[in-house]
Amino acid sequence: MTAQTAEQRDLTAVIGLEVHVQLETATKIFCGCSTDTADDEAPNTRTCPVCLGLPGALPVLNEGAVEAAVKVGKALDSEIPEETRFHRKNYYYPDLPKNFQITQYDAPICDGGELEFSVDGERRTVGIERAHLEEDPGSLSHAGGSIDTAEYTLVDYNRAGTPLMEIVTEPDFRSAAEARAFLTKLTEVLEYLGVFDVTRNGSLRVDANLSIVERSAGDGDIDGETLESANRTEVKNISSHKGAEKALAYEETRQKNAIQRGREVEQETRHWDESRGITVSMRSKEAEKDYRYFREADLPPLRVSDWKDEIEIPELPDARRERFREEFGLDRESAEKLTSTKQVADFYERIAGSFDPDTAATWVADNLLGELNYRDMSITDVEDRLEEFTRLVELVDAEEITVKNAEEIVLRRMLDDGLDPDGIVEREGLGKTDADVVETAVAEAIEENAGAVEDYHAGEDGALNFLVGQVMGKTQGSADPGTVNELLRERLDG
Ligand SMILES: Nc1ncnc2c1ncn2[C@@H]1O[C@H](COP(=O)(O)OP(=O)(O)OP(=O)(O)O)[C@@H](O)[C@H]1O
Ligand SMILES: [Mg+2]
Ligand SMILES: [Mg+2]
Structure with missing residues (x-):
């Protein structure tokens, strides 16, 4: 093998984002519990048998969440299929009392699409792979704040069942800055649609995928096969645009370094440690088969075909x-x-x-x-x-x-x-003073400040300003400085 120096290798970062946004609805996606959070709310109070996943409880789909999702699809130029379905994504983790999450799989509500954004004054377009509806799991709080060092973890199901949309981009970004610019634009669009509140805590969470691919000289676009085979890491659950940019920049450097030292990048899930500014390995990346997706039999297929044309979106x-x-x-x-x-x-x-x-x-x-x-x-x-x-x-x-x-x-x-x-x-007393009050003040200022008047005629720059200041003082600042200036000149020059 010929040794290549790092400089000769054309290593490019490839980035794709999965953005989870909370849709603004009054109630949760499959039950009537409120989504209204208060700062002092006690854990596990906005819950019911449905969002606690108790046996026998049945989900009922929230119409408002579907309407919001259709709006998002229209704004992203997605296709909204005739029929869409829900699936169970199975995993065992304490934030999910049912041990499965109701989400969408092979028939998402928004199929394909794109979004244009600007980065450094240049227009870019990113492809949208799909966007689907799902329920938010509960929230975990790790004692001491960090998942990898916590002694114990508390769980709160108030968030469980909050309607989310997962918007998945194509791996079209080539830098962390681009990914961030896209997030800014996406947030703006979602806010315009009135389906999203950026100020709400945790309303946006990003999974950031990054791989490094090598291009041989002269190569244009990276082909699909290369993207498929590249080992990517997925940094999960980043809660801000800035965090996503930093985590991606960190991953880019980390993976490039590994490759340049001849090491393989592992396909894995990582965690963004905000306080240390680094990503840390959590687990090997789960494969799709791990989730044992199957149809959610408690929810019938959803047909939005007749309704979707009536749903309007505002000017973007x-x-x-x-x-x-x-x-x-x-x-x-x-x-x-x-x-x-x-x-x-x-x-x-x-x-x-x-x-x-x-x-x-x-x-x-x-x-x-x-x-x-x-x-x-x-x-x-x-x-x-x-x-x-x-x-x-x-x-x-x-x-x-x-x-x-x-x-x-x-x-x-x-x-x-x-x-x-x-x-x-x-x-x-800010009303502009009557003209004669100003006139009088000007006359007085000239009379009382013979020295300044002399200086003015001698061509000294500051003299006029001084006189303007005197008039402003006499009128408690209510005269218009431009007018005072003019009046003074007229009197002094005339
Ligand atoms: N080579 C690659 N480098 C970086 N990102 C990639 C690459 N290939 C695909 N991606 C991105 O990875 C993301 C895959 O998201 P998707 O939700 O389809 O699957 P997942 O991450 O396996 O599933 P999950 O929702 O369970 O995390 C997309 O944003 C896609 O653009
Ligand atoms: Mg995903
Ligand atoms: Mg993912």
Whole structure:
């Protein structure tokens, strides 16, 4: 065998993701238990014989979960087959009281599809293999926090039976950054659909698959056979986009190192240890036959054929972005900011009509989102105050208050104290002062500051600013600095 140096070998990371997302429904997928979590909820309280897997209890499919799944399928350009079925996936683990999970196998509700996303300014498309419905198992808490060192583990079935969708991508990603950019886009789309809440704890969990394949020089795409035969690792249960990116970057380095040292990468399931920033081996990868899939006889096949056409989805982020650019003449950056969530886009769109779109964009994208972000608030916290916010922009637009006061005083007070803009303007005396009050202040400033006037005529730069400052002081900051500037020049030069 000829020895090749590491530099000569063209090693490429191949990545595919399985993304489990929690669908927003009021009740669980196969029973009437609530999905509403509270911070102080006691373990094992939102449970019933069905989600506890007691003998004889029968599942009943939640219509809302099916509707949400069809929406996801439409957004991902999947085919939604006439008939879809449920299967039992058998495994023995304490998070699963029935010892099987009801999931879908050979007839998932969404077949195929794709999603476009951007990474470093470039457009990419990833194939979707399938997306299916399933129930979430219970949650385990490992004493001390880490699965591999815990002395004991507690189990809570409140989560058991929460509706999940598993969205499986083709192995189309070639870097951890791409995988992360896809997750960002997917989350955005799911939120637009109104089927997903990113702020809910544990609402998204990723299994990240990675293998390293070697390309001979000049090879284009990697062929199917190479992908099949490559040993991949699956890092299970990563709970954030950033975690997925880091775990994949770690795996890429680890596997490349192994290959370059002439070692085989083992096909296995690994665990992402967030605190140590490493992946650790859990078990050899289970093969499909280990699960002994068989039909779930307690649930009849599901036909969505007549119903699926009636299920509508809203305009999705890419389309809305394009429309905002065309309709409101926004630049790419503003359009992106203003469509980052459906709620922001709706908010903007509702006020954009009343003003110049650029003014509205600055107020929503820069001022409002900036101040909200600083306070750890989101647009949903002010959604019902749209009228007040519109009034604020109106006050600025009509030059009744200065931009500076609007940004630094009125907006902040609105958010901190919940007051309305007119009330704040009144209380703080921020209304722009009458023209003659400003005139008088200008006249006084000139009279009282002979030195500065002399400096001004001598061409000294700071003198005018000094005089502007004097006038602003006399009017308690309520005069418009631009106007003051002009008035002073007129008087001094005239
Ligand atoms: N060579 C490869 N390298 C990296 N990822 C791959 C490779 N081949 C397939 N994958 C990815 O592995 C994932 C397989 O997911 P799938 O749910 O079909 O099976 P699984 O992981 O065996 O099942 P389970 O749901 O029980 O974990 C897909 O995201 C796919 O893109
Ligand atoms: Mg899977
Ligand atoms: Mg998997």
